[in-house]
Amino acid sequence: MSRILFFMRQPLVVAFVLIALLLYLGQTLSPGFASGGQVLRLLIVASLLGIVAAGQNVVILGGREGIDLSVGGVVSLSAIIAGNVMNGADSGIVPAILACLAAGAFFGLLNGLGVTLLRIPPLVMTLGMLGVLQGLLVVIRMGIPSGRAAPGLSGFVTQPLAAGIPGIIWLWIMIGVLMAFMLHRTVFGHRIYAIGSNEHAAYMAGVPVRLMRIALFMTSGMFAAIAGLCLLGYAGSSFANVGEQYTLASIIAVVFGGTSLAGGKGGYTGTMAGAILLVILQSILTTVNIDESGRQMVFGATLLLLMMFYGRGRAMRA
Amino acid sequence: MAEITITPRTRAGGMRKLLERYPFLPALVIVVALLLLNGFFSPNSLSYRSLTGLLSTYMALVLLAIAQTYVIYAGDIDLSAGAILSLVNVAIVVLMERWGGGAGAVLLALALGLLLGLACGLLNGIVVAALRLQAIVATFATSIFFTGFALYILPVAGTPAPALFWRTYGGRLLGVPFVFYILAGLVVLLLVLSRTRLVTQLLAVGDDQQAAFQSGLPVVPIRIKGYLLSGLFSALAAFCITGDTASGDPLVGGKMTLYSVAAVVLGGSALSGGWGTVVGSLLGALTIGLINSVVFFMGTPSEWQNFVQGLAILVVLMAGVLAGRRARA
Numbered sequence: 248m249s250r251i252l253f254f255m256r257q258p259l260v261v262a263f264v265l266i267a268l269l270l271y272l273g274q275t276l277s278p279g280f281a282s283g284g285q286v287l288r289l290l291i292v293a294s295l296l297g298i299v300a301a302g303q304n305v306v307i308l309g310g311r312e313g314i315d316l317s318v319g320g321v322v323s324l325s326a327i328i329a330g331n332v333m334n335g336a337d338s339g340i341v342p343a344i345l346a347c348l349a350a351g352a353f354f355g356l357l358n359g360l361g362v363t364l365l366r367i368p369p370l371v372m373t374l375g376m377l378g379v380l381q382g383l384l385v386v387i388r389m390g391i392p393s394g395r396a397a398p399g400l401s402g403f404v405t406q407p408l409a410a411g412i413p414g415i416i417w418l419w420i421m422i423g424v425l426m427a428f429m430l431h432r433t434v435f436g437h438r439i440y441a442i443g444s445n446e447h448a449a450y451m452a453g454v455p456v457r458l459m460r461i462a463l464f465m466t467s468g469m470f471a472a473i474a475g476l477c478l479l480g481y482a483g484s485s486f487a488n489v490g491e492q493y494t495l496a497s498i499i500a501v502v503f504g505g506t507s508l509a510g511g512k513g514g515y516t517g518t519m520a521g522a523i524l525l526v527i528l529q530s531i532l533t534t535v536n537i538d539e540s541g542r543q544m545v546f547g548a549t550l551l552l553l554m555m556f557y558g559r560g561r562a563m564r565a
Numbered sequence: 566m567a568e569i570t571i572t573p574r575t576r577a578g579g580m581r582k583l584l585e586r587y588p589f590l591p592a593l594v595i596v597v598a599l600l601l602l603n604g605f606f607s608p609n610s611l612s613y614r615s616l617t618g619l620l621s622t623y624m625a626l627v628l629l630a631i632a633q634t635y636v637i638y639a640g641d642i643d644l645s646a647g648a649i650l651s652l653v654n655v656a657i658v659v660l661m662e663r664w665g666g667g668a669g670a671v672l673l674a675l676a677l678g679l680l681l682g683l684a685c686g687l688l689n690g691i692v693v694a695a696l697r698l699q700a701i702v703a704t705f706a707t708s709i710f711f712t713g714f715a716l717y718i719l720p721v722a723g724t725p726a727p728a729l730f731w732r733t734y735g736g737r738l739l740g741v742p743f744v745f746y747i748l749a750g751l752v753v754l755l756l757v758l759s760r761t762r763l764v765t766q767l768l769a770v771g772d773d774q775q776a777a778f779q780s781g782l783p784v785v786p787i788r789i790k791g792y793l794l795s796g797l798f799s800a801l802a803a804f805c806i807t808g809d810t811a812s813g814d815p816l817v818g819g820k821m822t823l824y825s826v827a828a829v830v831l832g833g834s835a836l837s838g839g840w841g842t843v844v845g846s847l848l849g850a851l852t853i854g855l856i857n858s859v860v861f862f863m864g865t866p867s868e869w870q871n872f873v874q875g876l877a878i879l880v881v882l883m884a885g886v887l888a889g890r891r892a893r894a
Contacts, residue, residue, distance in 0.1 A: 562697065
């Protein structure tokens with residue numbers, strides 16, 4: 248019995264039970280909600296969020312109040328860069344991927360340097376970087392058109408690639424497998440948990456803490472850049488601040504996945520479930536026929552309710 | 566010999582002592598420097614009239630930064646402060662309009678606005694301190710809820726505030742601009758608050774929650790009170806933004822939340838809690854306002870303004886963190 252209770256309290260289990268319940272609720276409210284095509288569409292949207300959340304996840308796992316508020320800005324920037332580099336031509340896809348990854352890595356590097364060398368708290372550093380990125384977006388937007396996605400990229404994101412499933416979902420599954428392998432089977436992954444649970448002990452044990460932290464922020468920037476690229480493929484062309492919503496949504500997906508904001512505890516599989524959960528919830532709210540105001544109130548209240556299942560802090564004890 | 570070796574040490578110690586006693590000094594230096602820069606690029610901007618205008622525009626951000634400061638004292642954060650501001654803004658505008666816009670209506674609406682702010686703060690306090698949800702995500706969730714409520718009260722921006730209200734806010738009383746009375750009242754309020762036990766308790770909880778609990782402090786009620794203060798000052802900030810914009814807008818505060826956090830950091834307070842000053846946050850908010858104004862008066866091309874502002878804020882944020890650490894060391 249206690250084993251079942253333990254099982255039921257695993258964040259992953261909670262997330263999947265909630266996902267099943269929400270799908271059922273959606274199907275009851277609007278028949279066809281849980282149909283194959285609709286679920287695939289939900290998964291495409293979830294994969295965009297999930298890819299951003301992968302980077303957010305490693306930064307948070309790395310601890311010391313690790314958080315990346317600049318991901319939304321990087322997503323928007325990457326969508327613009329990609330749109331302009333490829334500008335509707337398939338031949339431009341590879342250069343676009345390289346350009347986006349470079350931009351993501353660059354801003355991640357700046358975040359990492361500020362956090363490690365100057366010891367600025369990650370929240371402050373990445374918040375400031377978000378402001379810089381938003382300013383940069385305005386500059387770029389004034390100078391050049393937003394650009395178009397190449398048909399190859401749009402096809403990859405929206406059309407079935409293999410077994411009737413779009414390429415981006417395969418990509419997400421691959422990222423999920425790689426993240427699980429990286430976190431649990433490599434030295435790099437073990438070191439993330441090490442610096443996340445006790446930075447000082449990790450340092451004494453010879454972990455290059457600063458380099459690790461810089462690498463984590465660069466990883467986060469590059470994942471956000473990939474998501475921006477895919478987002479361009481999904482939308483066809485980029486529009487103002489297309490990535491803004493991903494900042495806090497990615498943090499919520501990580502929390503719903505059972506990763507502690509204190510660092511050192513959690514994993515990516517749960518985050519994937521968290522991203523799906525968040526997207527389904529939003530989707531149900533758009534199918535239900537209520538005002539924007541009611542939708543937001545229900546969304547906020549539901550988020551609070553769901554948080555009750557996850558990572559509540561421990562009660563104070565003397 | 567002895568004197569020579571001692572002199573530099575006492576001087577360094579004096580600087581540190583000064584920083585310890587007035588941790589907001591770096592922020593003050595930045596504000597003065599920005600004022601001078603403003604004056605350099607546009608001498609007119611240092612006139613009494615322009616400064617009054619600057620103050621009445623950024624008074625809302627000053628109050629919101631102060632709201633944020635009290636929760637950050639306790640090591641928490643309030644990402645819903647801007648949403649509370651929007652909610653109170655639309656609530657008082659709609660109430661004033663419905664009740665006819667007379668003096669009585671205005672005062673009654675303001676009283677209800679304060680209560681609404683306190684209620685939002687109470688909700689935040691309960692979910693963060695009593696239910697022990699993580700402050701960043703929990704207050705983000707409540708901010709979505711508050712924004713929804715604001716949209717329910719007023720779906721689109723535009724309902725005007727009664728003339729009596731904004732004329733008073735932007736006008737003069739006995740020859741002195743009204744906003745200076747607000748500033749004076751604020752200073753008195755902050756002085757009174759800084760003498761209360763609550764502020765010390767908030768700082769104690771932020772410094773070491775476990776230790777505070779073990780020494781007998783009621784940690785949960787204290788953190789809830791921090792959020793109540795935050796809700797109260799967010800409501801006051803809403804009054805100022807209503808006076809400044811003279812209308813209701815359900816999304817007016819959305820972008821201000823992150824600025825309020827930035828202002829607190831600029832003021833030298835520690836985001837991890839346990840250390841900080843409200844005066845620093847006040848100066849931090851003014852710094853953000855002055856940066857925007859300097860960038861404008863410098864003649865920066867319009868498309869570059871946001872970028873330069875973002876860069877300047879990032880730089881002073883770093884300066885704020887480094888200076889704050891220096892003072893605590």
